[in-house]
Amino acid sequence: MTSDPRLTALAASLPASVPFTGPEALERARGVAFSARLGANESVFGPSPRAIAAMERAAAEVWMYGDPEMHDLRAALAAHHGCDPAHVMPGEGIDGLLGLLVRLTVGPGTPVVTSAGAYPTFAFHVAGFGGVIHTVPYRDDQEDPDALIAQARETGARLIYLANPDNPMGTWHGADTIARMVDQVPEGCLLILDEAYIDLAPKGTAPVIDPADPRVIRMRTFSKGHGMAGLRVGYALGAAALTRAFDRVRNHFGMGRIAQAGALAALADQGWLEHVRAEVATARERIAAISRENGLTPIPSATNFVAVDCGRDGAFAARVLAGLAARGVFIRKPFAPPQDRCIRISAGRPEDLDRLAEALPAALREARTE
Amino acid sequence: MTSDPRLTALAASLPASVPFTGPEALERARGVAFSARLGANESVFGPSPRAIAAMERAAAEVWMYGDPEMHDLRAALAAHHGCDPAHVMPGEGIDGLLGLLVRLTVGPGTPVVTSAGAYPTFAFHVAGFGGVIHTVPYRDDQEDPDALIAQARETGARLIYLANPDNPMGTWHGADTIARMVDQVPEGCLLILDEAYIDLAPKGTAPVIDPADPRVIRMRTFSKGHGMAGLRVGYALGAAALTRAFDRVRNHFGMGRIAQAGALAALADQGWLEHVRAEVATARERIAAISRENGLTPIPSATNFVAVDCGRDGAFAARVLAGLAARGVFIRKPFAPPQDRCIRISAGRPEDLDRLAEALPAALREARTE
Numbered sequence: 001m002t003s004d005p006r007l008t009a010l011a012a013s014l015p016a017s018v019p020f021t022g023p024e025a026l027e028r029a030r031g032v033a034f035s036a037r038l039g040a041n042e043s044v045f046g047p048s049p050r051a052i053a054a055m056e057r058a059a060a061e062v063w064m065y066g067d068p069e070m071h072d073l074r075a076a077l078a079a080h081h082g083c084d085p086a087h088v089m090p091g092e093g094i095d096g097l098l099g100l101l102v103r104l105t106v107g108p109g110t111p112v113v114t115s116a117g118a119y120p121t122f123a124f125h126v127a128g129f130g131g132v133i134h135t136v137p138y139r140d141d142q143e144d145p146d147a148l149i150a151q152a153r154e155t156g157a158r159l160i161y162l163a164n165p166d167n168p169m170g171t172w173h174g175a176d177t178i179a180r181m182v183d184q185v186p187e188g189c190l191l192i193l194d195e196a197y198i199d200l201a202p203k204g205t206a207p208v209i210d211p212a213d214p215r216v217i218r219m220r221t222f223s224k225g226h227g228m229a230g231l232r233v234g235y236a237l238g239a240a241a242l243t244r245a246f247d248r249v250r251n252h253f254g255m256g257r258i259a260q261a262g263a264l265a266a267l268a269d270q271g272w273l274e275h276v277r278a279e280v281a282t283a284r285e286r287i288a289a290i291s292r293e294n295g296l297t298p299i300p301s302a303t304n305f306v307a308v309d310c311g312r313d314g315a316f317a318a319r320v321l322a323g324l325a326a327r328g329v330f331i332r333k334p335f336a337p338p339q340d341r342c343i344r345i346s347a348g349r350p351e352d353l354d355r356l357a358e359a360l361p362a363a364l365r366e367a368r369t370e
Numbered sequence: 371m372t373s374d375p376r377l378t379a380l381a382a383s384l385p386a387s388v389p390f391t392g393p394e395a396l397e398r399a400r401g402v403a404f405s406a407r408l409g410a411n412e413s414v415f416g417p418s419p420r421a422i423a424a425m426e427r428a429a430a431e432v433w434m435y436g437d438p439e440m441h442d443l444r445a446a447l448a449a450h451h452g453c454d455p456a457h458v459m460p461g462e463g464i465d466g467l468l469g470l471l472v473r474l475t476v477g478p479g480t481p482v483v484t485s486a487g488a489y490p491t492f493a494f495h496v497a498g499f500g501g502v503i504h505t506v507p508y509r510d511d512q513e514d515p516d517a518l519i520a521q522a523r524e525t526g527a528r529l530i531y532l533a534n535p536d537n538p539m540g541t542w543h544g545a546d547t548i549a550r551m552v553d554q555v556p557e558g559c560l561l562i563l564d565e566a567y568i569d570l571a572p573k574g575t576a577p578v579i580d581p582a583d584p585r586v587i588r589m590r591t592f593s594k595g596h597g598m599a600g601l602r603v604g605y606a607l608g609a610a611a612l613t614r615a616f617d618r619v620r621n622h623f624g625m626g627r628i629a630q631a632g633a634l635a636a637l638a639d640q641g642w643l644e645h646v647r648a649e650v651a652t653a654r655e656r657i658a659a660i661s662r663e664n665g666l667t668p669i670p671s672a673t674n675f676v677a678v679d680c681g682r683d684g685a686f687a688a689r690v691l692a693g694l695a696a697r698g699v700f701i702r703k704p705f706a707p708p709q710d711r712c713i714r715i716s717a718g719r720p721e722d723l724d725r726l727a728e729a730l731p732a733a734l735r736e737a738r739t740e
Contacts (some may be wrong), residue, residue, distance in 0.1 A: 004584070004611045006528055006560050011474045014618040022623075024437035037434070046433045055429035055628065062425065062600040062632070063416045064407070065593075067394040092462065095621050104381045128619050158376055190376050214374070223435075230432040230627025241374045248384040249498050251465050253392075257600025258425065258628055262432070 010108065010130050019120045023330045035328035036355035038346040041167065041197075041305045043227035045279045045349070047262070048272035051228065054265035058258040066260045068252040073260050076267050077235055087211035089243040090263070092254050094196055094219045094234040097246075099125045101217065101236070104245050105158050105190065106131035112159040113152045115143045117168070117336025119194065122161045131158075138339055141299055141307070142171040145181040153186050160185065163194035165201050168334040168344050170301030175207035182207070185215040190242075193218045196234075199225025199273055200280050201302035214239040224304055225273050225280075226266040233263040280304045283347035290357045294364055299342065307334065307342040310367075314340030319370055323363025329355050380478065380500050389490045393700045405698035406725035408716040411537065411567075411675045413597030415649045415719070417632070418642035421598065424635035428628040436630045438622040443630050446637050447605055457581035459613040460633070462624050464566055464589045464604040467616075469495045471587065471606070474615050475528050475560065476501035483521045484531040485513045487538070487706025489564065492531045501528075508709055511669055511677070512541040515551040523556050530555065533564040535571050538704040538714050540671030545577035552577070555585040560612075563588045566604075569595025569643055570650050571672035584609040594674055595643050595650075596636040603633040650674045653717035660727045664734055669712065677704065677712040680737075684710030689740055693733025699725050 003012040023040065027033050037044065046052075070090045078085040091097040098121060106112060108130035114122055116135035126133050134155045136147040143166050152160050162181070165172035173181075178193065185191045193216050198206050209216055217238035223229035233255070236243060266272070287306040288298035297309040310317045314337055321333050321343050333343045345356065373382040393410065397403050407414065416422075440460045448455040461467040468491060476482060478500035484492055486505035496503050504525045506517040513536050522530050532551070535542035543551075548563065555561045563586050568576050579586055587608035593599035603625070606613060636642070657676040658668035667679040680687045684707055691703050691713050703713045715726065 004609070004615055006475050006558060007615060008475060008477045008480075010477070011615060011618060016614065016617055018438070018617060018622050020438065020622065022435065022438040024441060025439050028441065040435055042435060043433050046430065052429045052432075055432065056426045058600075059422045059425035059429070059628075059632075060416065062422075063413045063597040065392065065410055065412060065599045068388070068390065068392040069395050071394060071398065092621065092624055095623060099621060105376050105378060107378045107380070110378075188376060227433040229435045229623075230428075232624060232626045239374070244386065245374055245377060245381065247386055247388060248381060251462065251469060252388050252390065253465060253599075254462055254602060256602045256629070258429075259626070262429070 014128060019124045026325065026330065030325070032328070034330040036348060036352040037330050038348050038352060038356065039330040039332040040229070041224060041303070041346045042229045043224060043276060043304060044347070044352060045227060045276050047227040048266050048269040050269045050272070051226070051262050051266040055258050055262040058261035062257050064257055065253045066255050066257040070255055070260060073264050076264055080267060081211065081237060083211040083237070086240040087237055087243060088235055089246045090233060090235040090255055091246070091250065093223060093232040094194060094221045095121050096232065097219055097234055097236050098122055098192070100246050100250055101192065102126055102129050102131065102159070103249055111155040111157045112161070113148055113155060113157040114161040115148065117334050117339050118143065118161060119163055119167055120335065138169065141169050141339060142166065142173065145173065145177060149181060149184045149186070152189050157189055159190050159192060161192045161194065163196065165197040165205070165302040167197065167303065168332070169307045169339060169342070170299060170303045170305055172201055172205055172302040175204055179207040179209070182209060182213065182216050191216040195219060196221045196224055197303035200277060200304045205302060211237050212239050214242065217242055222263050222266055225276055227276065228262055228266060231259050231262050233259050280347045283353060286353045287345050287347070287356070290353065290360060294360050304347040305344055307339070307344050309342050312341060316367055317341050317343050319367035320363050323366045324356070324359050327359035327363060329359045384498060389494045396695065396700065400695070402698070404700040406718060406722040407700050408718050408722060408726065409700040409702040410599070411594060411673070411716045412599045413594060413646060413674060414717070414722060415597060415646050417597040418636050418639040420639045420642070421596070421632045421636040425628050425632040428631035432627050434627055435623045436625050436627040440625055440630060443634050446634055450637060451581065451607060453581040453607070456610040457607055457613060458605055459616045460603060460605040460625060461616070461620065463593060463602040464564060464591045465491050466602065467589055467604055467606050468492055468562070470616050470620055471562065472496055472499050472501065472529070473619055481525040481527045482529040482531070483518055483525060483527040485518065487704050487709050488513065488531060489533055489537055490705065508539065511539050511709060512536065512543065515543065515547060519551060519554045519556070522559050527559055529560050529562055531562045531564065533566065535567040535575070535672040537567065537673065538702070539677045539709060539712070540669060540673045540675055542571055542575055542672040545574055549577040549579070552579060552583065552586050561586040565589060566591045566594055567673040570647060570674045575672060581607050582609050584612065587612055592633050592636055595646055597646065598632055598636060601629050601632050603629050650717045653723060656723045657715050657717070657726070660723065660730060664730050674717040675714055677709070677714050679712050682711060686737055687711050687713050689737035690733050693736045694726070694729050697729035697733060699729045
């Protein structure tokens with residue numbers, strides 16, 4: 001199908017591909033629903049009951065636009081982080097915020113640096129604005145801060161993207177390593193520190209960073225620990241000159257009424273987050289145990305998922321994934337070698353992981369004999 | 371405050387201004403809440419009770435991302451319009467869809483045509499991508515299709531924006547006029563037909579347009595008649611080559627779970643829409659009556675608001691608006707002369723319009739003596 005002739009040259013050049021296929025599309029193709037939804041790192045433990053109540057209350061008030069300044073949510077986030085609201089910019093998930101940040105900083109030919117196989121939505125946005133992506137490989141299944149910094153120096157990159165903890169591998173660096181990396185960000189470059197999974201990481205993993213530090217912008221989300229992926233609320237923390245620039249291009253009424261109310265209530269219920277942390281830790285151990293029982297190697301994780309090394313190549317891991325899907329278990333896997341030898345299993349409730357335990361032996365058997 | 375040095379030249383050139391100030395910001399400045407919220411053309415009659423119930427149910431499931439293909443909502447919208455789902459692209463409100471469409475079609479220097487004083491968010495997006503805005507004046511308080519077409523021919527415009535019914539004036543053209551306009555769209559140009567208010571217009575106002583017609587893309591929303599402005603759901607109807615292009619740049623998981631569920635339930639409850647239409651018609655008559663009692667001239671409206679001619683200049687109308695705000699009544703007004711002589715009052719419940727009726731005489735008195 002040819003492009004519409006009114007598209008810009010850039011838009012016409014973009015592929016029609018999408019970052020991820022949703023489980024619903026796979027279910028429609030299979031004609032049957034998954035019995036365990038463990039592929040998108042959603043929090044099957046759900047949102048805080050207080051957040052649910054707040055969203056229910058907001059539903060009847062949804063005839064009103066949300067506050068375009070997101071005042072109450074920004075104020076609460078600022079108080080949570082002990083900073084001024086000027087350093088906080090909520091947005092429609094980290095995906096939405098990454099899109100805006102890339103739009104603000106990347107034009108045709110602008111070099112950026114990320115890891116080969118890192119979160120594809122960042123690369124999707126960079127390509128969408130004509131930027132040039134330079135990658136460095138993972139090192140021991142971890143993103144490699146030194147290599148990212150060196151590549152940024154070499155290419156004159158405007159942006160470096162690093163997720164800590166990392167998705168899709170679940171590995172992480174300690175606060176000291178990240179703080180050292182911030183100190184090495186080249187002049188004219190910005191480090192995007194994606195902390196989507198930080199709520200599930202060991203305490204102390206997040207470095208102390210002055211929110212006014214212009215070298216780094218942090219991204220946080222209510223999608224993972226807080227269990228509200230379908231609400232679309234994330235936020236950026238950074239220097240005011242940068243957070244304020246979002247106002248030039250963002251959809252000012254894009255953060256809806258239910259979204260703001262739900263996030264505000266979730267933030268106030270840190271006890272629920274503690275509960276989820278405990279559930280996730282239990283689930284990680286169970287996933288690791290199931291993996292080992294099947295001769296696979298779980299990779300230590302600071303997230304709500306576990307990357308499991310299937311011990312062979314990407315094609316083998318893809319067969320395991322397909323075998324699990326055929327048995328009703330939705331999971332995903334890393335895209336780039338050699339990390340694509342792994343499958344990525346999200347934390348589940350005991351009944352979800354029972355499905356995994358039931359399905360995995362046969363999926364492996366099939367994958368080995370194909 | 372200087373721009374961050376890492377912004378693109380385009381981003382650095384953009385003003386920090388925003389399309390609209392929210393009522394919440396005005397309330398914070400006043401230190402007291404408005405008693406009548408009649409400024410943002412929200413539907414104070416609320417969403418369908420069935421939509422509220424669907425959103426409440428979805429709140430507990432919001433740990434799941436929404437279906438990125440929005441399959442069920444697209445299918446229902448396609449059935450509603452009697453077309454193939456390929457012609458339907460839901461998105462985060464018309465604001466969000468306009469942003470994506472402008473991104474797909476407008477680059478630095480691309481000419482576009484709109485009316486002076488028309489919906490500012492379109493111009494916000496065009497400026498945000500470096501496009502050049504050419505305007506034509508309203509004619510008898512209506513957008514002027516012939517002038518828009520002529521201006522598009524003269525400037526070689528890529529886009530023409532027309533809202534029918536119009537915001538901020540509430541005026542409208544019949545289906546035949548719009549159909550004739552579509553026939554005159556120059557080669558290489560696309561007509562954006564914003565039908566945000568079509569649910570409130572006389573039956574038959576929407577022209578019959580082949581959804582495969584590449585000359586026009588229509589925008590619809592759940593924010594107005596359906597009363598879900600704070601949910602952020604709109605959709606584009608157009609040729610598949612165009613709707614499919616959105617997939618190249620949109621946030622694939624941007625339409626959340628509650629949003630999809632709420633919109634689907636609202637669409638199924640056309641009876642509620644009939645109820646709202648009747649309430650809005652009653653409110654328009656009451657606003658007209660209150661205006662006339664105060665010596666002002668209501669302009670006929672096919673929307674959920676009435677533009678009221680205050681009979682003097684924009685400065686006078688601004689004083690009336692300020693006087694109403696000081697008395698707890700939130701309204702807005704057109705930006706560009708001579709339409710800025712009007713104030714714009716959204717349809718309200720009887721109790722909301724009682725507040726208006728109480729406040730207007732004093733607000734006018736003050737405005738006249740200042």
